[in-house]
Each structure stands twice: as structure tokens, then as C-alpha cells.
Amino acid sequence: MKFGSKLIHNGHEIDKTTGALSIPIYQASTYSQDVFTPQEFDYSRSGNPTRKALEETIAILEGGKKGYAFASGMAATSSALSIFSAGDHIIVCEDVYGGTYRIATTFFQRFNLEVTFVDASDLDNIKNNIKKNTRAIFLETPSNPLLKITDIKGAVKVAKGNGLLVLIDNTFMSPYLQRPLELGCDIVIHSATKFIGGHSDVVAGLVVVKDEVLAKRIYSVQNGFGAILGPQDSWLLLRGLKTLKVRVDYQQQNAIKLSDWLNRNPNVSRVYYPGLVGHPGREINKGQADGPGAVLSFEAKDEETARRFMKKVKLAAVAVSLGGVETIVSYPVKMSHAAIPKDQRERLGIKDNLIRVSAGLEDSDDLIEDFERALMEE
Numbered sequence: 001m002k003f004g005s006k007l008i009h010n011g012h013e014i015d016k017t018t019g020a021l022s023i024p025i026y027q028a029s030t031y032s033q034d035v036f037t038p039q040e041f042d043y044s045r046s047g048n049p050t051r052k053a054l055e056e057t058i059a060i061l062e063g064g065k066k067g068y069a070f071a072s073g074m075a076a077t078s079s080a081l082s083i084f085s086a087g088d089h090i091i092v093c094e095d096v097y098g099g100t101y102r103i104a105t106t107f108f109q110r111f112n113l114e115v116t117f118v119d120a121s122d123l124d125n126i127k128n129n130i131k132k133n134t135r136a137i138f139l140e141t142p143s144n145p146l147l148k149i150t151d152i153k154g155a156v157k158v159a160k161g162n163g164l165l166v167l168i169d170n171t172f173m174s175p176y177l178q179r180p181l182e183l184g185c186d187i188v189i190h191s192a193t194k195f196i197g198g199h200s201d202v203v204a205g206l207v208v209v210k211d212e213v214l215a216k217r218i219y220s221v222q223n224g225f226g227a228i229l230g231p232q233d234s235w236l237l238l239r240g241l242k243t244l245k246v247r248v249d250y251q252q253q254n255a256i257k258l259s260d261w262l263n264r265n266p267n268v269s270r271v272y273y274p275g276l277v278g279h280p281g282r283e284i285n286k287g288q289a290d291g292p293g294a295v296l297s298f299e300a301k302d303e304e305t306a307r308r309f310m311k312k313v314k315l316a317a318v319a320v321s322l323g324g325v326e327t328i329v330s331y332p333v334k335m336s337h338a339a340i341p342k343d344q345r346e347r348l349g350i351k352d353n354l355i356r357v358s359a360g361l362e363d364s365d366d367l368i369e370d371f372e373r374a375l376m377e378e
Helices: 003-008 049-062 073-081 098-105 123-127 152-161 212-225 231-242 244-263 282-288 303-312 342-348 364-375
Strands: 066-070 089-093 114-118 134-140 165-169 187-191 205-209 268-272 295-300 328-330 354-358
Touching (some): 003 231, 003 244, 049 066, 049 205, 049 231, 066 212, 073 098, 073 165, 073 187, 073 205, 073 212, 134 152, 152 165, 205 212, 244 295, 244 354, 244 364, 295 303, 303 354
Parallel strands (some): 089 114, 089 134, 134 165, 165 187
Antiparallel strands (some): 066 205, 187 205, 268 295, 295 354
């Protein structure tokens, strides 16, 4: 069965009790029990039927063994990192979401989890930073916000040759465009707030693992910390998933048109998008993903132009998220990556003239007209 059909027909399209074409919202905190007979549900922190349907669905779509739903993308990331112990070392791609950078360098550092940030688009940087206590590699490809591409199969080969786990944040691509478990990764993480939810109306995170051993470790953290997703939000994600393909197909086409237009605009100095000819990771991305995605970034010709654009743009929402039906633009140095120190941002190439764009479902001609007006000098 192809992916588009699998979004609709995955075993959770019909409620088995009533025949309803929507899984019910089980708004319950606890369940009646016969204390002498084991049963699946006893308390909703440990398990809820609506959340279970979502978790099983995302596991099917990612080609994994088990899925787990969390209260946010950062709850998912933090819970996945919590399977490691004090003294363990993790290699993280340096061009990573600001929230991941923040949690790794503050909260987990206090618990003696050692982190080294590297440019993972060059596999030698991963190889050269493996130490005796290294336990995992944490990737994000395309990366946020510079859309760098890491060779997933290559990174997995390095990892497996050294007995390491590979975790990957797949938020930008969703399981529709990229399925890292099929490429050898061990744990996939999503901010499901983004393309999976797709409507800017729910905050959620998902984790999918490829084997039972990792599943038990993730579930232990999920149940112990209790940062679980509620039943109504689980239902919203189940609904959002049904339209994932049609949304991303259209959003991706808009991103392709926008990137091409921006690449020719005199008020833009550089565009970062894997779909553009000349992007250094374009061929690698084509070999591991089913498209370039719907997120791009561009550098305005100077900081003044970037600030003018952020103030004048009308059709796109100025916000910190992405993946919604509306086009969303963000200013990383003040928004998603504000937690990264300025000198570190500048070293990474996250400049004061950088703008990130998540293409929505508007007409591309209208978006281009609005962007042109916003970039134009007074």
C-alpha cells in the first residue's frame, strides 16, 4: 500500500466498537478495574485508547516498532535523551533547533550528559569526535534553519561501526517525505505541532523506535515523567495525519516556486533550500527523501532589508512555528534560535539577515507578490 493510502487505511480508520469513521476521544483519567485480572488500561498517564491509536498509527507510518506521544516536541526530544545516563557522550549536529540546543546545554548538562556539536553534513566530523563514552548521534536533516543535509545512511554506517544509536529529528520532512528508520536510524522524533498536526492548533511530540528494547526504555521515561499527550490533542493529530500528503504536496510546490523566485531577487543574497540546483546537499537529499520539503531560509541583502521584510509582510504569519496551512515566516536570531549565544550563531551562519519560511497553502502568486512588496525598498 502506498503512503497516501496508508494515511487513511492503517487499522485506525474505523472505531471497532461503533463503526464510526473517527476514533473516539476517550476523555478519561482512570478506568474501572478487576484488581485480580490484568487489563490494558488503568490510568491515562500509562495509556489511553485515543493516544494508543495515534501511537500505533505513527509507528506504522514511520516503519517502526512502537510509537509514543508527548505533550510537545521538546517533551519528545527531552524524553528520548533521557534514556542516556550521566557520563554518556552524544554527538549532535550543530545546526540544530534552538530548543534542542538549550535543553542539551543547560538541563542535561546539569546531569553530566556530555554533548559535542559538529557539522554533521561532513561525516568526518562525526568520526573524529567519537570517544570511549560516546553512546549516540543526534541528527536533524534538513537542519534548522540552514537546511544542511546529512547523509543518513553514511552517518548510520559510522554509528553502527562504533556501537552507537542514531536519533533523528524528522520534523521538517514528516514520515511522508523521509522515513529514517528505513535508512537504519534507531529513534525518530517529531515536533508533531508542525506538519503532522498541520493546522497550528495543537502542541505535541512523537517518538518512534525500531525495536522492543528501545521501546521499553522510551516507555519507561514516558510513563515515569508523565509528559504525555492528552486524548483531545491525540485526536487532532489523528485528524491532521489524514491530510498530510495533500498538504505537503501543495506546500512543497509553493516552497519550490518561492525559492526559485527568491534566488533571482536582487534584495536576497542567498537561499537555503535542498530543491535548488547548487544546494550542496541536493543529491544526498534526493537519495534519502521523497522531496525537498516545504521549509526554506533566505538571507536578505542586509539586516535592514530583513527587518523591513518582517515588518511589512502581510500574507504570511510572523510566528515561531512551521508546517501549518498558513505560510509562516520567522526571524531565527530573535525567535527559534535566540537561545544560542550570538557568537555561536554567527559561527554557524545564523545571521541577522536570515529569515526562515514555512510555505503554506496560499496561492504561490499571491505569496510572491506579498514577498516582493515586503522586500522592496521604501
